[in-house]
Amino acid sequence: MALYPRGTHPGGRFPALPGAGCGKDGRMRVEELETPVPVVDLDVMERNLKRMQDYCDAHGIALRPHIKTHKLPRLAQRQVELGAKGITCQKLGEAEVMADAGLDDIFISYPLIGEAKAHRLAALAKRVRMRVAVDNPLALATAAQAARESGAEIGVVVEFDSGNKRTGVETVGEALALAKEIAATPGLRFDGLMTYPTSAQTRVFLEEARPAFAAAGLEIPMLSGGGSPGAWAVHEIAPIDEMRVGTYIYNDRAMVGAGAATLDDCAMVVWATVISRPAEGRAILDCGSKTLSSDMVAPEVGPGYGLMPDYPDAVITRVNEEHGTVDVSRCAKKPELGERVRIIPNHTCVVTNLHDEVVFARDGEVVGSWPIPARGMTR
Amino acid sequence: MALYPRGTHPGGRFPALPGAGCGKDGRMRVEELETPVPVVDLDVMERNLKRMQDYCDAHGIALRPHIKTHKLPRLAQRQVELGAKGITCQKLGEAEVMADAGLDDIFISYPLIGEAKAHRLAALAKRVRMRVAVDNPLALATAAQAARESGAEIGVVVEFDSGNKRTGVETVGEALALAKEIAATPGLRFDGLMTYPTSAQTRVFLEEARPAFAAAGLEIPMLSGGGSPGAWAVHEIAPIDEMRVGTYIYNDRAMVGAGAATLDDCAMVVWATVISRPAEGRAILDCGSKTLSSDMVAPEVGPGYGLMPDYPDAVITRVNEEHGTVDVSRCAKKPELGERVRIIPNHTCVVTNLHDEVVFARDGEVVGSWPIPARGMTR
Numbered sequence: 001m002a003l004y005p006r007g008t009h010p011g012g013r014f015p016a017l018p019g020a021g022c023g024k025d026g027r028m029r030v031e032e033l034e035t036p037v038p039v040v041d042l043d044v045m046e047r048n049l050k051r052m053q054d055y056c057d058a059h060g061i062a063l064r065p066h067i068k069t070h071k072l073p074r075l076a077q078r079q080v081e082l083g084a085k086g087i088t089c090q091k092l093g094e095a096e097v098m099a100d101a102g103l104d105d106i107f108i109s110y111p112l113i114g115e116a117k118a119h120r121l122a123a124l125a126k127r128v129r130m131r132v133a134v135d136n137p138l139a140l141a142t143a144a145q146a147a148r149e150s151g152a153e154i155g156v157v158v159e160f161d162s163g164n165k166r167t168g169v170e171t172v173g174e175a176l177a178l179a180k181e182i183a184a185t186p187g188l189r190f191d192g193l194m195t196y197p198t199s200a201q202t203r204v205f206l207e208e209a210r211p212a213f214a215a216a217g218l219e220i221p222m223l224s225g226g227g228s229p230g231a232w233a234v235h236e237i238a239p240i241d242e243m244r245v246g247t248y249i250y251n252d253r254a255m256v257g258a259g260a261a262t263l264d265d266c267a268m269v270v271w272a273t274v275i276s277r278p279a280e281g282r283a284i285l286d287c288g289s290k291t292l293s294s295d296m297v298a299p300e301v302g303p304g305y306g307l308m309p310d311y312p313d314a315v316i317t318r319v320n321e322e323h324g325t326v327d328v329s330r331c332a333k334k335p336e337l338g339e340r341v342r343i344i345p346n347h348t349c350v351v352t353n354l355h356d357e358v359v360f361a362r363d364g365e366v367v368g369s370w371p372i373p374a375r376g377m378t379r
Numbered sequence: 380m381a382l383y384p385r386g387t388h389p390g391g392r393f394p395a396l397p398g399a400g401c402g403k404d405g406r407m408r409v410e411e412l413e414t415p416v417p418v419v420d421l422d423v424m425e426r427n428l429k430r431m432q433d434y435c436d437a438h439g440i441a442l443r444p445h446i447k448t449h450k451l452p453r454l455a456q457r458q459v460e461l462g463a464k465g466i467t468c469q470k471l472g473e474a475e476v477m478a479d480a481g482l483d484d485i486f487i488s489y490p491l492i493g494e495a496k497a498h499r500l501a502a503l504a505k506r507v508r509m510r511v512a513v514d515n516p517l518a519l520a521t522a523a524q525a526a527r528e529s530g531a532e533i534g535v536v537v538e539f540d541s542g543n544k545r546t547g548v549e550t551v552g553e554a555l556a557l558a559k560e561i562a563a564t565p566g567l568r569f570d571g572l573m574t575y576p577t578s579a580q581t582r583v584f585l586e587e588a589r590p591a592f593a594a595a596g597l598e599i600p601m602l603s604g605g606g607s608p609g610a611w612a613v614h615e616i617a618p619i620d621e622m623r624v625g626t627y628i629y630n631d632r633a634m635v636g637a638g639a640a641t642l643d644d645c646a647m648v649v650w651a652t653v654i655s656r657p658a659e660g661r662a663i664l665d666c667g668s669k670t671l672s673s674d675m676v677a678p679e680v681g682p683g684y685g686l687m688p689d690y691p692d693a694v695i696t697r698v699n700e701e702h703g704t705v706d707v708s709r710c711a712k713k714p715e716l717g718e719r720v721r722i723i724p725n726h727t728c729v730v731t732n733l734h735d736e737v738v739f740a741r742d743g744e745v746v747g748s749w750p751i752p753a754r755g756m757t758r
């Protein structure tokens with residue numbers, strides 16, 4: 001059954017355009033929306049969701065989608081309906097929003113440190129199943145305090161580094177020391193290992209870890225890997241049991257550049273308006289870094305702050321806060337003043353996080369818009 | 380009189396930390412706040428506000444501050460209390476928030492195009508004095524439609540380019556053609572010229588424009604310039620009548636790099652926590668691009684995604700969405716796991732726009748927090 005049957009309007013605060021497209025049937029085309037505005041195509045999104053679930057099912061991998069990309073409880077629920085085993089959040093604030101909406105089995109794949117975080121984790125653990133990641137003793141102590149305060153068991157995984165050089169312990173010895181302490185701490189349950197992103201080093205680490213853990217009398221119940229760009233080949237890369245992916249729901253220019261999606265798989269586009277054409281080779285859009293972010297893609301993927309699929313020779317050379325400067329000098333047909341144009345964002349997750357609401361559409365027709373309740377939940 | 384007397388709490392949604400700093404007098408130190416969190420020092424902010432007003436007063440320039448930096452009506456009101464002649468907004472949504480809060484005399488320094496924008500501008504013009512900028516005929520037509528619909532007079536200025544290559548007409552001839560049409564359009568009032576940022580070319584353009592406009596029987600009532608980085612020397616650069624500046628209220632690393640502020644003038648800092656120390660030379664902070672943005676500063680100003688004033692040899696080499704990766708290898712004293720650290724943002728305006736609320740402090744003591752009502756108002 002479709003997520004949003006045609007004609008339903010799931011609510012939202014987007015102002016209707018007086019006199020434009022709002023006929024007696026209340027229909028509106030996406031081209032009629034006020035700009036700038038992020039719009040998600042529901043059919044493309046559904047296809048993306050199902051394809052990843054099918055991939056995980058085919059390879060016996062549990063899918064635990066990361067909600068950082070959409071920050072919308074209803075979409076997290078949809079991911080669970082399709083077969084996801086729980087969800088992943090980066091911050092407590094995101095997890096609180098998801099738990100409030102009825103989501104259960106939440107993994108915070110992030111080291112939480114401090115009294116305040118322990119209190120909030122405890123409050124969550126009292127009402128939903130919680131799992132957290134640690135790569136250091138203070139994060140472990142925070143989880144232990146939360147377990148004590150809540151009286152609930154909290155799953156803990158140890159994060160190791162597969163070459164990303166961000167969080168994660170660098171040696172099997174460190175991982176084992178943390179795992180032993182987790183196993184010895186009342187209220188904590190050692191759930192296994194995690195890494196981000198999954199890489200060839202993931203397998204190397206695991207193969208070294210297994211005998212070391214076994215010698216210490218510890219099983220590794222599970223290996224959790226992550227990252228949308230490399231998701232489709234993960235079964236060849238490392239024997240992960242669980243996959244944490246976020247971007248695949250919408251996709252973006254970086255995903256296309258990584259070969260993990262096509263332009264047709266990009267469910268989110270930003271609609272913008274050409275508000276100035278001050279020179280033959282220059283168009284100015286009403287979207288800047290406050291709409292698209294300043295995130296770039298890898299140089300080999302392409303230049304600029306987003307891709308204009310209808311003007312493949314255009315380059316968004318600069319974003320100021322509310323302006324996008326486009327070099328249209330190499331376009332045979334150039335965008336005109338006042339024209340509505342589409343932009344595929346470089347990085348969809350940060351676009352979501354800039355906007356209070358997102359519009360959903362199907363076949364170019366607006367279905368409705370939703371506020372994004374976990375937007376800005378950085379704590 | 381002080382804006383916020385010590386001990387007052389102007390409200391806000393920041394969760395108090397149970398048991399931390401909230402003694403019987405309700406006081407809390409900024410170091411006790413949950414992280415990541417943007418914190419503004421009220422005394423530094425007040426000093427910044429007064430210094431710019433004093434500069435403008437000394438040079439006979441009307442100050443029309445840009446609210447894009449703070450997006451807070453109460454701070455816009457404070458700017459007006461100190462002597463500002465109206466305010467500047469970039470988007471209609473910002474202007475609507477400001478008008479709702481009682482601000483009057485609002486300049487939208489941005490080309491507005493289309494039916495929906497005309498309706499909203501008309502609604503604003505019915506209740507507050509409005510002025511808009513145009514650099515093309517469609518923006519002019521939008522303003523004309525708004526004037527017709529509202530029955531109110533709308534001020535219109537013509538934007539010209541002083542070398543920034545963004546919006547703005549490039550020739551005096553284009554500016555004059557638009558000015559003539561404004562003057563001939565019922566409901567519109569030609570208010571003069573504007574540019575961004577003010578530069579040496581501003582004077583050149585003006586000197587060419589004056590005789591051309593005079594020959595056409597048009598006066599240029601006013602020249603509006605802008606840009607915080609060059610504000611302090613503007614009286615030597617071009618004879619502007621009005622100054623539009625935003626960043627000066629908080630300042631940031633880019634302003635320091637431009638020589639327009641010192642580190643002590645940076646009113647906004649982001650407090651973050653070291654959540655991982657996976658290697659001797661690497662610290663991971665709980666703030667990434669969803670907290671700091673991905674905005675860089677000019678290479679000559681320095682590397683990285685923000686400045687850590689307490690660790691001048693540290694470099695924030697990478698931001699992912701919720702992680703800041705810091706190279707601490709050259710720090711004699713290195714930040715420890717769990718430590719709270721301060722970051723001066725590269726670009727304060729985009730930091731404001733990422734957060735639902737900002738905390739205000741004085742002498743390191745939390746005064747309160749405010750939601751940021753114009754956050755995300757990109758339309």
